[in-house]
Amino acid sequence: VTLSASSPPIAFADIDSAMLALRAQGLRMTMARRLILRALFAAAGDPLAVEAIVRAAGEQDGALDAASVYRNLEAFEHAGIVRHVHLGHGPGLYALVGEGEREYLYCERCGRARAASPEEFDEVREIVAERFGYTARFTHFPIVGLCADCAPR
């Protein structure tokens, strides 16, 4: 993804402390998991496609299968250390959870995404709640539209 705006600090200091958190949930410490975490850490909070994770691991180390990546990301998500977002079409994108959630805006024209902290969306959320009775969340699916650069005028 092309993600503008700052990525938040990741909630774990390093791969080993993330692995510790996983082990606390009964998950074993394997090479595949270390490779996935390494790729996610390297992305510094920016969400990655599975393909990118596989590729990143393959560059330095042996093969890492996409199936394993999907299975592990699901487990990581269940364990609460990863989340994923869908930006427009294209594959799901995964990131380590940071201190506090991130919510997204996505530009349909240029395909660029912007992340921001939930507080910045609170006003929007409030209006949506008032108007429609929905509790809007832009963590899993973003607000879609045109960014300032792509908007007409």
Added chain:
Amino acid sequence: VTLSASSPPIAFADIDSAMLALRAQGLRMTMARRLILRALFAAAGDPLAVEAIVRAAGEQDGALDAASVYRNLEAFEHAGIVRHVHLGHGPGLYALVGEGEREYLYCERCGRARAASPEEFDEVREIVAERFGYTARFTHFPIVGLCADCAPR
């Protein structure tokens, strides 16, 4: 889809007048197109998956291939008589354009969608523009969250 709220009147009186509009764009009048339009008309503005269109046509008439449906829906969309929306995961959903656009809210928990007229979203759009400089559109991708029934409390 499970779509609550009223569907707007479709911008064409019947299949033949829709076909006329297509012919004006240089598109030929074929059986496959008639079948697709019939299914869309029967849905009264509620968006349908390609699979549903194929199934609807197959019930009464000969086979209608998904590839043809995709190709035609794309052509119809280009001609301005159809639009499509992505509600959560799952396939794209197509509907005839009505008098005025529709924008959507989608509940991540129960999977139900709600459609409303763009004016009802104007306040939300305004806040998003103010806050983020984005021109939000919920016609192609909805506002995602939890509906009143599914929200905690």
Added chain:
DNA sequence: TTTTGTGCAAATTGTTTGCAACACG
């Protein structure tokens, strides 16, 4: 009769599942 459009098959993309071998604890 010349295009445009069709059905069918096959390719693509993103993701899931079955399974035997493997390796963590």
Added chain:
DNA sequence: CGTGTTGCAAACAATTTGCACAAAA
């Protein structure tokens, strides 16, 4: 050693593409 995990292959779902044949205009 026993079960959680892996890679690989195959299945799947949604969508796209290639192509010879059918059918609008």
